[in-house]
Amino acid sequence: MPQPLDADAVRTWCALALDALGRAREEIDAINVYPVADGDTGTNLYLTVESAARAVDAVFDGHATTGPGSRPGLAEAVRAMAHGALIGARGNSGTILAQLLRGMAEVLAAAGDEEHREAGAALLGRALRRAVESAYEGVARPVEGTVLTVAAAAADAASAVAGDAAAVARAAHERARTALQDTPGQLEVLGRAGVVDAGGKGLVEVLGALVAALSGATTGREAAAAGPPATRAWQAEGCPADLGDTPSAGGGPAFEVIYLLDADDDAVARLRTRLDALGESLVVVGGDGLWNVHVHVDDAGAAVEAGIDAGRPHRVRITHFGGAREERTRVPEPAQRAVVAVVPGEGLATLCAEAGATVVAVRPGEQPACGELVEAIRRAHAREVVLLPNDADLRHTAAAAAEQARAEGVRVALIPTRSPVQGIAALAVHENARRFDEDVVAMTSAAGATRYAELTVAERQSWTMAGVCQAGDVLGLIDGDVAVIGTDLAATARTVLDRMLAAGGEMVTLVLGEGVPDAVADGLRRHVRRGHLAVDTVVYHGGQRSAPLLIGIE
Template sequence: MRALDAVAVRQWADACVRSLDANREDIDRINVFPVPDGDTGTNLLQTMRSALDDLLRTPADENVGTALAALARGALAGARGNSGVILSQVLRGLAEAAQGASTAGGSSLRRALLRADVLATAAVSAPVPGTVLTVLHAAAEAARDCGSDDLGEVVTAAAGAGAVALADTPRQLAVLARAGVVDAGGRGLVVLLDALADVVTGRVPEPTVPNPAVLNPTGPNPAGPNPTGPNPVGAVPATVPRDALTTAREAGSAEYEYEVMYLLDGDPDAELLKVSLGALGDCVSVVGDGAGLWTVHVHCNDVGAAIEAGIAVGRPHRITVSRFADQIAAAAPRFVRDRAIVVLVDGPGAAELFRSEGAAVLEPGDGVTAADLLAVIVGTRARQVTVLPGDPAWREPLDEAVAQAVAAGQDVVVVPTFSPVQALAALAVHSPTRRAGDDVVAMAEAAAATRRGEVAVSGREAITWVGRCEPGDLLGMLDGEVVLIAPGGEDVGDLACRLVDRMLASGGELVTVLLGRGAPDGLELVLEDHLRVTHPEVELAAYQGGQADALVVVGVE
């Protein structure tokens, strides 16, 4: 093949997925750096599958640059782990070098690998010799120094140099030498380079990964003795104990238990985000596809703070949190308390009221995202979290945030509350000394036993159960349905008293009132005087809520 075209790119991407699938278990098994989490092969495969999926969904185009750009975009969106992030930058480098070109020959591949080397290195906060970056750098230099512009010769030189550099990684990283393995990410890159050579030359290349145990016959064997015979590439020698994969590491810290990844849109301050994440953990990368999509990666303990750092510069989405299964016992604890209550409520007064009762509070304001909710939930650092939402409109992002938190090992339960007064009733019966399950049941029963009502101003013309309302009319609502309508010029206090009477018709001992931002002065006194006459046995508790969407929110227990 004299030049890569769009068809060849698709063939190469498909070959990469098949080859990574065949080598996945071997690559996972030798994964000991920067974290011995045994998932580099899996991450590379999933990232490459995402890249291929995006390419296959892209309309057919003869432009090789377009095909490579689709690969890079899909890899970034679906990147998994450090290795996936680096792979996305390798593909981005190839795409940028071939931008606008219909085909890519040997000289184009040379430029592409050099650009990929620059981008991948920039993606890693603290590059270390003996990793996939070392392998990529060797491949790029070999392509640069190749004396021919023939595509086959350039790609063969790059693949061969990458394989040699891979075999040398145990001499550069002691953790690899102790385990008797080569770098897992580097092994994956060599698989991809070999697949490219296979597509370009049209033949299956000879195995090009030398055995690291026999590279230096005149000196010490970095992999240790292996009396049973040659060491298969990437295999753990029989003489190396299995717990060698969890020995101390010279880069990356074993104290960090979680891997956090998410996407950002737009133009975030990448350097500021790197600094913020660097203060929380290691293995930090903030990289983009050059077209407004960014992926963020960090190993840390404080998952909430890592997500909040993203919120400070953009809108995190597609958030994934993974826990390293082989975390050592000495690691900093994730949970510092057994239980916490999280409340979603609008209005500064209401928020302060819940905070005074010990709850963690999120004020959604004009909108709430799953990222916002997840940051608050994991930020409690509690093993078991009970969430009290004050509005059913927040259900969809809340479900997404809860799913993410539960997947990361936190026990999260949502108690159905459709109003802040129901959340108050639930919080009032919360007892940290009660069994967690029993406590959730008690809160759910208290919320369900609280009737909810509110007085609000109609924003539009509508047909209700009790007739037509016009913009500006006062609406009295009970359990989400309009039950009273008054013209806009009517007294808010009178309508509120009528609503309370209706709510107390079926009984009640306590009326709780949250006064909204637009509530008239003295409304609580009007209600107090009214109840003193009509329901002297009922207690009134009134608070400044400050909510914008209702003049007054009422709860009856």
């Protein structure tokens, strides 16, 4: 029985779309050849919709606490869906899907719930049209034969149908399926590979879930039965044909950079121009002060710096394409080995990414969930993965992520690094040419030989192993324990260095936090040179907010 286009329908849609993408994820990953043949489009779309579904569930859960029968309206539900997709968007296709959902939400949330019940069909048609316009606005250089083409075809069909909302959704879905089959003839790389567009395939799954939700389906099995199965335009074994010399097969940028950005519209307009000159596959979506930025570049640091100039970037994710950009004749096989590193600042994220690691950047006070680490391991697209949590508090989460990835067939070695400086030391000796076990032993040895310290600022009065500290005091923690209490960052750091170097050392690593001037590092470098002539000092601008200074001694 047809269902009204209301908050319950949105919640059901999210759940069914997540279920559909979960079932189709591997299939979509297998046909992912554009814009980069890195085999993760299905996973990225799944994670994007998962974030949207969580946001909608949270709205319903919030209303449930206010009393029996309290439920959100359509406007609140669609805004939550769009916001959840925006903050959780992954990859090129996930970012575009987030903008499609945002465009729909603009129309659906603008009208009252009663209007939606009376004219759901017309509103849904307008919402799909606005979704397409919004998505094209977000993509710097739109390419036909992609998810954009499929979305545009769906919107055209929706605008031409009368009836209830379910009929409009059904027309959009059917036209999207037809448009998907046409994509190999519109985009050369798809035609050579013998596949349809992966992002477009994902959108067809999402629209199929919308049909099911508005038709009264409540389970994934019902959703799958809501319409005839889409015919495949790719090879039966899911293995594309010879790609030849295609844009995605070689010569492209080395990094994918994604981050959320707090910025105003004028700053984002300038950012678009700057990033467009730096790389390709640029997608900037969002609004109302919060944006999701996606770009492929050779200089990951420059892309992040552009975001810093425009506003406040956070949740920075940098992926090194590695073998995905090497010339090949088939869909890329997983790389033999990769490193996944968790880091607390943009500068450290860039440093580790340039060393070849897949990076999970975290904000102050936040810890990545097990699922986020598993997704990063998948994103690394390798048979063997070394996981560097770089935080003692992450050991259990990292262990659970490693175990889950192993169940998926990835060989994972967890090196229990407790500080980013230990992770830097491990990365410095990483060599893909070695046997996996030998590489893990070398990296573990380098991390274990690195004593670590951090300087932070006390938030309140408390007892420590070094005595009572007051709010605002500078605390010097050595191997996780408070060893020095001071009032000045540089002076406290000198005391910490002296204590650590008393036990010997050959190399000092200083990682400056956000806003810490170079003069602090210069002074500490001179201090080390005066007391320990044989000790070298290296300085990195980490950009972390959690600790003004990190210290490592090898």
